Amino acid sequence: MSSTETLEVNFDGLIGPSHNYGGMSDGNLASQTNAGDVSNPREAALQGLEKMRMLVQAGFVQGVLPPLERPNLGFLVDAGFQGSDVAIIEAAAKSAPQLLKAAYSASSMWTANAATISPSADTNDGRLHLTAANLSSMLHRSIEHPETTASLAAIFDDEDHFGVHSALPMHADFSDEGAANHVRLSAQHGTPGVELFVFGREAGENVAGFPARQTRVASQSVIRSHQLAESRAVLARQSETAINAGAFHNDVVSVGTLDTLFFHELAFADTEATLSDLRVAANDLFELRPVMVPDAEVPLTDAIKSYLFNSQLLQWPGEDRLVLLAPLETQETDTTRAYCERLVERNGPIGRVHYVDVRQSMRNGGGPACLRLRVAMTAAERTSCHQGVLLDEAKIDALQDVVRATYRDRLSAADLADPAFVNECLTARERLLRELDLEKLI
Ligand code: SUG
Numbered sequence: 001m002s003s004t005e006t007l008e009v010n011f012d013g014l015i016g017p018s019h020n021y022g023g024m025s026d027g028n029l030a031s032q033t034n035a036g037d038v039s040n041p042r043e044a045a046l047q048g049l050e051k052m053r054m055l056v057q058a059g060f061v062q063g064v065l066p067p068l069e070r071p072n073l074g075f076l077v078d079a080g081f082q083g084s085d086v087a088i089i090e091a092a093a094k095s096a097p098q099l100l101k102a103a104y105s106a107s108s109m110w111t112a113n114a115a116t117i118s119p120s121a122d123t124n125d126g127r128l129h130l131t132a133a134n135l136s137s138m139l140h141r142s143i144e145h146p147e148t149t150a151s152l153a154a155i156f157d158d159e160d161h162f163g164v165h166s167a168l169p170m171h172a173d174f175s176d177e178g179a180a181n182h183v184r185l186s187a188q189h190g191t192p193g194v195e196l197f198v199f200g201r202e203a204g205e206n207v208a209g210f211p212a213r214q215t216r217v218a219s220q221s222v223i224r225s226h227q228l229a230e231s232r233a234v235l236a237r238q239s240e241t242a243i244n245a246g247a248f249h250n251d252v253v254s255v256g257t258l259d260t261l262f263f264h265e266l267a268f269a270d271t272e273a274t275l276s277d278l279r280v281a282a283n284d285l286f287e288l289r290p291v292m293v294p295d296a297e298v299p300l301t302d303a304i305k306s307y308l309f310n311s312q313l314l315q316w317p318g319e320d321r322l323v324l325l326a327p328l329e330t331q332e333t334d335t336t337r338a339y340c341e342r343l344v345e346r347n348g349p350i351g352r353v354h355y356v357d358v359r360q361s362m363r364n365g366g367g368p369a370c371l372r373l374r375v376a377m378t379a380a381e382r383t384s385c386h387q388g389v390l391l392d393e394a395k396i397d398a399l400q401d402v403v404r405a406t407y408r409d410r411l412s413a414a415d416l417a418d419p420a421f422v423n424e425c426l427t428a429r430e431r432l433l434r435e436l437d438l439e440k441l442i
Pocket of ligand 1: 023024107113364365369
């Protein structure tokens with residue numbers, strides 16, 4: 001942390017005590033397949049924290065974003081339920097279990113969807129900009145943004161350095177899923193870069209098949225409010241084939257960092273145009289290194305099942321090539337394991353693949369990359385953000401102790417009807433917030 005250079009800080013979502021398999025995301029195959037299964041919130045949170053620990057041990061600056069308050073009783077009140085907390089939960093469980101599941105969703109763990117980030121090196125006013133994603137496509141996620149904005153405002157609480165923007169208008173024309181459809185490429189984390197915005201549909205367009213969760217208008221709006229130079233912002237359309245095969249976010253089929261873009265052949269509607277636009281935008285900044293995975297080597301279905309691309313692509317301290325931090329499922333899928341072996345053997349930009357266990361999250365369609373929000377920060381920005389969310393091993397130990405003491409190790413849909421679970425969730429979150437010196441979010 002004493003480094004004077006700009007570093008990429010990963011803010012992982014701390015998985016909340018109500019993590020469950022609600023089957024709430026149409027177009028997300030894992031969420032649909034595992035709907036109704038019993039989850040293990042304790043194991044989920046410990047797995048996430050172990051991933052954070054590994055990066056702390058490797059020498060990365062690692063941050064965390066706290067879980068949102070769940071159940072979201074205000075949402076149930078807006079939906080017409082009245083009375084005491086117990087009365088609200090009992091009535092919702094009886095007459096609207098889908099709404100109760102939405103109110104309990106722990107989906108804020110996937111912080112790649114919390115916001116879109118533009119580092120200060122890219123913005124006209126020299127501040128780091130963050131726009132909370134409205135997540136308007138899925139009901140259970142559409143209720144995240146007010147609290148997400150509050151968390152970001154509490155953590156990036158210095159207007160000289162940070163511009164925190166609340167979510168775009170809540171309309172289908174502005175559907176925005178945050179950094180999951182955004183890739184920043186640059187020579188170094190601290191030098192000006194090119195920002196790639198990937199959208200799935202135009203405003204007003206009706207696309208058949210699975211939902212396209214990002215619109216061009218939403219991406220253009222973020223480009224404007226972040227004050228990005230038009231010449232350094234590239235818009236590209238996701239391929240419908242990828243969306244309909246289950247790539248509900250672009251980060252299910254592509255990941256990039258520094259000068260490297262690692263992607264599946266069928267990720268973009270027009271790969272050649274996307275690469276050419278990126279090269280023009282990168283012009284004098286850096287030379288783009290595309291690593292395209294052919295469908296003949298890794299069929300799209302395997303890429304999506306294994307989450308090969310939903311990996312963290314990291315400049316690992318002490319290593320000269322990038323490291324791909326992939327989910328264990330990538331190792332367990334024959335084509336992707338074999339591909340990774342070939343990938344590191346050749347002299348390309350990716351020199352190592354490391355596998356990590358985030359199975360609890362994976363079963364809802366969230367891999368290592370979904371669980372983190374990348375924020376390239378200068379040394380001054382790192383010192384002016386809220387220090388309580390920057391982790392060392394002692395803080396990870398303390399958070400794990402709270403998780404062990406307060407989280408259940410099995411949770412089914414029926415358990416959400418238990419009114420006693422409300423206080424259990426609130427107490428767990430309060431204790432976590434205290435560990436992070438974020439009492440103001442209680
Ligand atoms: O939005 N799953 C999340 C997964 C988000 C993954 N994020 C990225 N690819 N960046 C989603 O579909 C499932 C919840 C449930 O069914 O209970 C869910 O919301």
